[in-house]
Amino acid sequence: xxxxxxxxxxxxxxxxxxxxxxxxxxxxxxxxxxxxxxxxxxxxxxxxxxxxxxxxxxxxxxxxxxxxxxxxxxxxxxxxxxxxxxxxxxxxxxxxxxxxxxxxxxxxxxxxxxxxxxxxxxxxxxxxxxxxxxxxxxxxxxxxxxxxxxxxxxxxxxxxxxxxxxxxxxxxxxxxxxxxxxxxxxxxxxxxxxxxxxxxxxxxxxxxxxxxxxxxxxxxxxxxxxxxxxxxxxxxxxxxxxxxxxxxxxxxxxxxxxxxxxxxxxxxxxxxxxxxxxxxxxxxxxxxxxxx
Amino acid sequence: xxxxxxxxxxxxxxxxxxxxxxxxxxxxxxxxxxxxxxxxxxxxxxxxxxxxxxxxxxxxxxxxxxxxxxxxxxxxxxxxxxxxxxxxxxxxxxxxxxxxxxxxxxxxxxxxxxxxxxxxxxxxxxxxxxxxxxxxxxxxxxxxxxxxxxxxxxxxxxx
Ligand SMILES: Cc1cc2nc3c(=O)[nH]c(=O)nc-3n(C[C@H](O)[C@H](O)[C@H](O)COP(=O)(O)OP(=O)(O)OC[C@H]3O[C@@H](n4cnc5c(N)ncnc54)[C@H](O)[C@@H]3O)c2cc1C
Ligand code: FES
Ligand code: FES
Numbered sequence: 403x404x405x406x407x408x409x410x411x412x413x414x415x416x417x418x419x420x421x422x423x424x425x426x427x428x429x430x431x432x433x434x435x436x437x438x439x440x441x442x443x444x445x446x447x448x449x450x451x452x453x454x455x456x457x458x459x460x461x462x463x464x465x466x467x468x469x470x471x472x473x474x475x476x477x478x479x480x481x482x483x484x485x486x487x488x489x490x491x492x493x494x495x496x497x498x499x500x501x502x503x504x505x506x507x508x509x510x511x512x513x514x515x516x517x518x519x520x521x522x523x524x525x526x527x528x529x530x531x532x533x534x535x536x537x538x539x540x541x542x543x544x545x546x547x548x549x550x551x552x553x554x555x556x557x558x559x560x561x562x563x564x565x566x567x568x569x570x571x572x573x574x575x576x577x578x579x580x581x582x583x584x585x586x587x588x589x590x591x592x593x594x595x596x597x598x599x600x601x602x603x604x605x606x607x608x609x610x611x612x613x614x615x616x617x618x619x620x621x622x623x624x625x626x627x628x629x630x631x632x633x634x635x636x637x638x639x640x641x642x643x644x645x646x647x648x649x650x651x652x653x654x655x656x657x658x659x660x661x662x663x664x665x666x667x668x669x670x671x672x673x674x675x676x677x678x679x680x681x682x683x684x685x686x687x688x689x690x691x692x693x694x
Numbered sequence: 695x696x697x698x699x700x701x702x703x704x705x706x707x708x709x710x711x712x713x714x715x716x717x718x719x720x721x722x723x724x725x726x727x728x729x730x731x732x733x734x735x736x737x738x739x740x741x742x743x744x745x746x747x748x749x750x751x752x753x754x755x756x757x758x759x760x761x762x763x764x765x766x767x768x769x770x771x772x773x774x775x776x777x778x779x780x781x782x783x784x785x786x787x788x789x790x791x792x793x794x795x796x797x798x799x800x801x802x803x804x805x806x807x808x809x810x811x812x813x814x815x816x817x818x819x820x821x822x823x824x825x826x827x828x829x830x831x832x833x834x835x836x837x838x839x840x841x842x843x844x845x846x847x848x849x850x851x852x853x
Contacts, residue, residue: 409714409716410715411698411715411716411759411761413761413762425806432836434759436757437759438739438757441718441739441756441759442738442739442757444716444773445737445738445756446738453714454716454759456761456762458762482751505739505827506739506742506826506827506828507805507808507809507824507826507827508739508742508745508752508753508754508805508827509739509753509754509827510747511752511753512754512757560797583724624831654833655721
């Protein structure tokens with residue numbers, strides 16, 4: 403770390419103090435949550451910030467607040483903590499299985515859901531699950547707070563919609579229908595500790611007659627940002643999961659892909675896997691909705 | 695550049711140290727405190743050689759900063775044996791020859807200890823997944839997994 407001696411560290415106790423520090427220092431200030439992306443990037447000298455602003459001392463970033471309507475997850479809640487939260491696990495198993503895929507147990511104890519979102523990797527595991535869930539991102543900034551749908555938060559690899567002085571305080575999962583379920587699946591070449599070649603998040607609500615009331619599908623690692631497959635919603639709504647619907651769903655997932663070609667997966671391979679994973683994730687979400 | 699003054703508990707003893715803002719716990723342990731039992735294999739969260747336990751959770755010491763640790767409880771390999779009595783995991787690693795060069799061993803022992811605290815009776819698969827964040831270039835893992843399973847059986851039998 404070349405400029406280590408110039409680096410400063412602050413641990414404010416309020417969101418307002420974070421905004422003031424961010425606004426004062428500008429882009430050389432970085433929010434520091436679990437550090438599992440940030441410290442790696444600093445170690446590799448990809449970034450050399452002058453100020454780290456640790457947000458873990460702000461109570462609202464560390465809490466999981468469950469109400470009858472929604473669940474608010476503080477941005478600095480870790481994967482390990484989400485996995486231990488029984489209520490969250492039973493209401494949003496897909497979100498929890500996505501964050502639990504992030505890294506080893508050692509990484510899990512540190513990696514936060516807000517950090518995963520804000521690092522804005524196209525392959526970030528929690529993001530397709532959050533998009534499928536229609537999660538809202540709560541942002542604090544110089545002009546107060548605002549909300550952005552998870553699907554609009556990342557605007558390119560490593561880039562977010564955050565303006566100067568803004569940071570994420572929490573993520574809100576909306577009220578669910580009675581019979582709904584979600585799921586996240588990823589494909590990696592190994593069985594553990596790897597980056598998604600494709601990730602698929604799905605969320606399904608059912609009518610009393612067993613047809614689909616509403617559904618959302620999102621894909622990761624197949625485009626510059628994780629993205630929602632809007633066509634999937636129309637394909638599923640009002641229908642049952644028969645072969646024709648599944649074939650249309652796979653085609654919609656294929657069509658949404660604009661992946662890179664690299665040693666971990668060719669364009670053709672990623673596109674094909676996206677269709678397969680999309681169908682599997684929807685099936686699991688559907689089954690979970692039926693079992694509610 | 696002023697150093698931050700931090701007070702922690704390491705292996706049950708109160709320990710004060712000074713550190714720069716960007717200094718990792720791994721660097722603090724090894725350079726500031728001379729506790730070289732915690733190993734540096736990669737510095738980027740990939741190998742697990744630096745695994746220590748902070749406030750009850752296993753973490754990569756290379757991805758934690760010293761400045762964040764005011765009041766934290768830290769457990770390192772130096773605190774694992776009680777006096778001259780080895781921890782059952784340490785003893786089983788010797789019995790099974792579960793180490794060669796030993797660079798990965800402190801991290802694996804800490805991770806295995808944390809794992810067995812959460813799940814005293816793991817399956818072989820659970821042990822392998824649990825240790826997925828710890829790389830070993832020498833042993834081929836089988837002996838490590840056997841030693842952990844044997845230590846778990848031992849610890850269950852002896853309460
Ligand atoms: C060994 C290893 C394995 C990994 N495996 C995976 C994996 O399988 N899947 C995966 O998706 N990721 C993986 N990661 C990446 C990383 O662990 C995750 O992205 C993690 O969720 C990041 O969270 P963090 O709290 O550590 O973020 P940090 O490193 O603290 O922050 C990441 C970035 O987001 C910014 N930031 C953080 N919080 C906020 C906020 N609230 N508001 C505004 N900006 C913010 C920071 O400034 C920084 O730029 C892995 C990392 C390691 C080291
Ligand atoms: S040195 Fe920390 S994980 Fe390799
Ligand atoms: S014994 Fe050499 S790395 Fe494990």
